[in-house]
Amino acid sequence: MMRRGLSIRLRAAPLALAAMLGLACSVPPAWAIENIDVTNAHQQPLPIALPDFPGASPQEIELGRNITSVVSADLERSGLFKPLDPKSFIQDAQSLKASPRFGDWRLINAQEVVGGGVSTQADGTLRIEFRLWDVFAGQQMTGLALTVGQSDWRRIAHIIADEIYKRTTGEEGYFDSRIVYIDESGPAERKVKRLAIMDQDGAQAKILTDGRALVLTPRFSPTSQEITYFSYARGMPRVYLFNIDTGQQEVLGEFPGMTYAPRFSPDGNKIIFSLSTNGASEIYTMDLHTRKATQITQTGAIDTSPCYSPDSKYITFNSDRGGTQQIYTMNADGSDIKRISFGSGRYATPVWSPRGDLIAFTKFEGQNFSIGVMKPDGSGERILTNGFLVEGPTWSPNGRVLMFFRQTQSDAKGHGGSTRLYSVDLTGANEREVLTAREASDPAWSPLLPR
Amino acid sequence: MHDRPQATIRKAPPADTRSRVTVEPYLVVPGAASGRLRPPTGRLQALRRRYSMGPGLMMSLALHTIILVLLILGLPSLFVKPPPQEVTIAVTMITKDELTRTTKQNPHPVAQAKPVEPPPLPDVKPTPPLPDPLPPPPAPPPPKAEPTPAPPPPEPKPEPPKPEPPPPPKPEPPKPEPAPEPKPEPPKPEPPPEPKPEPKPELPPPEPKPEPKPEPPPPKPEPPKPEPKPEPPKPEPPKPEPPKPEPKPEPPKPEPPKPEPPKPEPKPEPPKPEPPKPDPPKPPPPKPEPPKQAAKADPQKQKQEDNDFEQMLKNVAKTTPQEKNDQPPKPLRQAQTASASSLPNAPLGSRVTTAEKDMIAAAVSQCWDVDAGAKGASDLRAVIQVEINPDGTVRNTTIVDTEGRSSDPVWRAFAERARRAPLIAQCNKLPIPPEKYEELKTFTFTFSPQGVL
Numbered sequence: 047m048m049r050r051g052l053s054i055r056l057r058a059a060p061l062a063l064a065a066m067l068g069l070a071c072s073v074p075p076a077w078a079i080e081n082i083d084v085t086n087a088h089q090q091p092l093p094i095a096l097p098d099f100p101g102a103s104p105q106e107i108e109l110g111r112n113i114t115s116v117v118s119a120d121l122e123r124s125g126l127f128k129p130l131d132p133k134s135f136i137q138d139a140q141s142l143k144a145s146p147r148f149g150d151w152r153l154i155n156a157q158e159v160v161g162g163g164v165s166t167q168a169d170g171t172l173r174i175e176f177r178l179w180d181v182f183a184g185q186q187m188t189g190l191a192l193t194v195g196q197s198d199w200r201r202i203a204h205i206i207a208d209e210i211y212k213r214t215t216g217e218e219g220y221f222d223s224r225i226v227y228i229d230e231s232g233p234a235e236r237k238v239k240r241l242a243i244m245d246q247d248g249a250q251a252k253i254l255t256d257g258r259a260l261v262l263t264p265r266f267s268p269t270s271q272e273i274t275y276f277s278y279a280r281g282m283p284r285v286y287l288f289n290i291d292t293g294q295q296e297v298l299g300e301f302p303g304m305t306y307a308p309r310f311s312p313d314g315n316k317i318i319f320s321l322s323t324n325g326a327s328e329i330y331t332m333d334l335h336t337r338k339a340t341q342i343t344q345t346g347a348i349d350t351s352p353c354y355s356p357d358s359k360y361i362t363f364n365s366d367r368g369g370t371q372q373i374y375t376m377n378a379d380g381s382d383i384k385r386i387s388f389g390s391g392r393y394a395t396p397v398w399s400p401r402g403d404l405i406a407f408t409k410f411e412g413q414n415f416s417i418g419v420m421k422p423d424g425s426g427e428r429i430l431t432n433g434f435l436v437e438g439p440t441w442s443p444n445g446r447v448l449m450f451f452r453q454t455q456s457d458a459k460g461h462g463g464s465t466r467l468y469s470v471d472l473t474g475a476n477e478r479e480v481l482t483a484r485e486a487s488d489p490a491w492s493p494l495l496p497r
Numbered sequence: 498m499h500d501r502p503q504a505t506i507r508k509a510p511p512a513d514t515r516s517r518v519t520v521e522p523y524l525v526v527p528g529a530a531s532g533r534l535r536p537p538t539g540r541l542q543a544l545r546r547r548y549s550m551g552p553g554l555m556m557s558l559a560l561h562t563i564i565l566v567l568l569i570l571g572l573p574s575l576f577v578k579p580p581p582q583e584v585t586i587a588v589t590m591i592t593k594d595e596l597t598r599t600t601k602q603n604p605h606p607v608a609q610a611k612p613v614e615p616p617p618l619p620d621v622k623p624t625p626p627l628p629d630p631l632p633p634p635p636a637p638p639p640p641k642a643e644p645t646p647a648p649p650p651p652e653p654k655p656e657p658p659k660p661e662p663p664p665p666p667k668p669e670p671p672k673p674e675p676a677p678e679p680k681p682e683p684p685k686p687e688p689p690p691e692p693k694p695e696p697k698p699e700l701p702p703p704e705p706k707p708e709p710k711p712e713p714p715p716p717k718p719e720p721p722k723p724e725p726k727p728e729p730p731k732p733e734p735p736k737p738e739p740p741k742p743e744p745k746p747e748p749p750k751p752e753p754p755k756p757e758p759p760k761p762e763p764k765p766e767p768p769k770p771e772p773p774k775p776d777p778p779k780p781p782p783p784k785p786e787p788p789k790q791a792a793k794a795d796p797q798k799q800k801q802e803d804n805d806f807e808q809m810l811k812n813v814a815k816t817t818p819q820e821k822n823d824q825p826p827k828p829l830r831q832a833q834t835a836s837a838s839s840l841p842n843a844p845l846g847s848r849v850t851t852a853e854k855d856m857i858a859a860a861v862s863q864c865w866d867v868d869a870g871a872k873g874a875s876d877l878r879a880v881i882q883v884e885i886n887p888d889g890t891v892r893n894t895t896i897v898d899t900e901g902r903s904s905d906p907v908w909r910a911f912a913e914r915a916r917r918a919p920l921i922a923q924c925n926k927l928p929i930p931p932e933k934y935e936e937l938k939t940f941t942f943t944f945s946p947q948g949v950l
Contacts, residue, residue: 079882079939079940079941080854080936080937080940080941081880081940081941081942081943082854082857082858082940082941082942082943083854083858083942083943083945084858084861084862084865084915084918084942084943084944084945085858085862085944085945085946085947086858086859086862086865086947087862087865087866087867087869087944087946087947088862088863088865088866088867089866089867089868089869090866091866092866092914126868126870152922155921155922157917157921180913180917182894182916182917182920182921183913183916183917212906213906213910214910215868215871215907215910216871216905216906216907216908216909216910216911217871217872217906217907401872403872445872446870471870472869473869473870
């Protein structure tokens with residue numbers, strides 16, 4: 047039996063080899079195929095078609111139009127998408143909802159097309175569904191069905207924009223987020239500064255404080271439900287906490303000196319800030335549960351603008367301990383302090399990217415201000431924008447966009463200067479003004495809103 | 498006092514002269530007693546006897562010496578002839594080879610010979626002409642290379658030869674070695690020439706040449722005939738020759754002939770006497786050689802005089818016994834031809850040149866957009882397989898996940914954008930040379946952005 051089995055195997059071996067050889071010969075080996083390297087890439091926005099979401103009733107049609115408009119604006123403002131003119135569309139939105147005619151969309155050079163619809167459910171809520179199609183592959187890339195109250199349609203639009211952004215770029219979007227900032231009003235010599243909040247696109251702005259006390263440097267908590275900021279609310283410059291839902295605010299501890307430059311830790315359990323006493327500023331942290339403060343630096347110099355890394359292991363801050371204002375990094379416990387900025391001029395307001403790969407900063411050189419980024423080790427410094435006064439960078443939730451404020455120069459009499467919010471992407475090529483009702487400064491970007 | 502002894506001494510010499518005869522001692526003894534000098538008769542007789550015996554010995558000695566001299570001188574005289582033969586052979590072989598090398602491809606062979614050879618092989622494989630060469634498969638690819646050397650005059654010609662060798666992929670690498678092989682098999686080299694013409698047809702320039710060859714036979718152009726006769730397939734080599742003279746007046750002619758003639762001419766030439774003697778073109782070296790060999794192959798010399806190629810063939814024929822000398826040059830020629838085919842814009846026929854690839858890449862890069870702000874964008878790399886229609890339009894593209902990153906959303910997004918690039922209308926028609934369609938009907942793009950964040 048053994049021999050028979052062996053002989054059968056021996057007979058089969060040549061056949062198997064022949065079959066394998068035949069198979070190998072029938073399929074051209076990979077190495078036999080010519081390869082052409084392409085390295086010269088361009089940075090052009092992706093053409094995308096966004097027909098208005100159709101609806102059965104005029105209200106649904108209106109909502110569909112509004113939603114599409116917000117989605118289109120979000121994508122266009124990112125600089126990565128180029129929404130096509132609806133007048134060029136060949137296929138109507140209603141038939142698109144059933145099945146896209148990819149040939150028609152290729153004719154207008156659309157690479158992606160979004161189809162969807164709006165319907166009102168029995169309980170009065172809106173059901174919004176959408177599908178993202180790859181025109182060249184002829185395949186659906188993603189699709190969602192969302193149910194929301196009619197008043198929250200804007201948020202649904204941002205969520206849809208985030209889904210499209212995520213599927214197209216591979217990274218999380220940043221459209222379903224909010225901005226807290228300082229609303230400025232009144233004459234230059236007596237400006238009223240109030241805490242305000244809005245959607246990242248400038249919509250739905252809301253004033254949080256009455257303006258009787260100066261407020262500066264607001265920062266979102268990781269949950270986006272709280273804001274920490276600096277205020278003279280009670281005559282003494284202090285760090286405050288503000289609860290967005292309840293509207294309550296409280297002083298963050300009692301210290302012998304001025305506390306300022308607060309920022310939440312990534313986990314939201316701590317606030318890191320500066321305490322100024324006897325002409326020196328040191329960095330402290332406070333546990334929000336125990337209210338216990340811990341001193342991090344002890345140099346006698348001015349150490350301020352502390353910011354945690356996304357993993358909470360490191361802290362970046364600026365200090366004049368070396369004679370000029372420069373950016374440093376250290377471990378979360380204050381050890382292993384390293385200077386990372388070595389360019390000409392002074393550096394301030396370091397902010398660690400949510401991605402962890404970059405640190406944004408404000409740079410003062412000569413009479414010029416600029417905003418740039420560098421790697422955590424100080425290499426790869428790049429200036430993204432500059433001007434008479436640009437300051438206060440804040441990262442979008444996905445670390446792809448920076449928002450900051452820009453102040454224009456006033457005339458000899460002190461008139462004409464204004465302060466506005468702007469955003470710029472990491473390439474520095476897509477800078478946009480964030481429209482606000484009044485002047486605005488000190489923006490702080492929230493994380494993506496919890497769904 | 499002093500004078501006497503001197504005087505006596507002076508007298509001594511005459512006595513000495515006698516003593517030389519060996520008689521003096523005897524004479525002195527008796528004579529001294531008497532005070533006179535007179536020759537003793539008995540001894541004279543003895544001396545005579547001795548003298549009579551001396552001539553015999555002398556004669557014998559002389560005869561022996563003569564014999565010895567004859568023997569000594571006779572031996573070398575017997576070998577006197579060979580030297581001239583050696584001289585002629587060695588001189589002719591070396592000088593011609595060197596001349597051919599210098600005139601043909603002095604610059605190219607040196608630098609390209611070795612490095613170039615390897616590339617041509619791959620080129621050949623892809624070449625469609627392979628089927629054509631197959632018929633002549635005579636197998637010996639190296640010999641082919643040799644005949645091909647004839648094409649060297651025009652650089653493009655050498656290229657075609659390369660494609661030919663490729664058909665037998667393996668033989669090519671050995672090219673350097675083939676040199677020895679070709680000689681042993683003169684016929685084999687002939688077949689190779691045929692394949693060469695085939696590849697040439699593929700390439701625009703080479704094609705015309707192969708065609709002329711068939712034609713020449715009827716008209717019987719002098720140069721072509723000799724070559725075609727050796728071997729019908731070989732006609733190709735002759736063709737290359739005619740063109741050569743045009744581009745390269747003198748140097749090319751001598752060079753090409755050597756490689757080819759060795760095999761084909763030796764046989765055909767003798768039968769064909771060619772009156773015309775355009776030898777003048779040949780450099781001085783060739784002339785000296787023919788005279789030396791004249792004794793052996795005078796008729797051949799006349800034929801050779803007609804064409805440089807013929808002369809080269811004669812030299813080769815004469816030297817055939819000394820294949821070793823001839824072979825070295827052959828390999829060089831092969832290497833040269835190979836190198837020529839590997840030249841940048843050379844009509845390799847099979848391989849896609851760098852310039853062509855650059856043009857295709859430039860065409861598609863116009864439609865390739867990247868998300869420069871993506872994390873690690875500069876490290877992203879995507880391989881896209883492309884299927885091309887005969888008219889150069891892109892029919893289909895497929896993402897090839899060579900790095901197992903399909904689960905990485907950033908990479909997937911990057912790859913999807915790369916996959917779309919060749920499908921976009923503005924970039925859908927790629928500048929693919931029609932003759933390269935077989936090689937490019939399916940290929941891959943490797944997209945890897947440079948200069949991004």
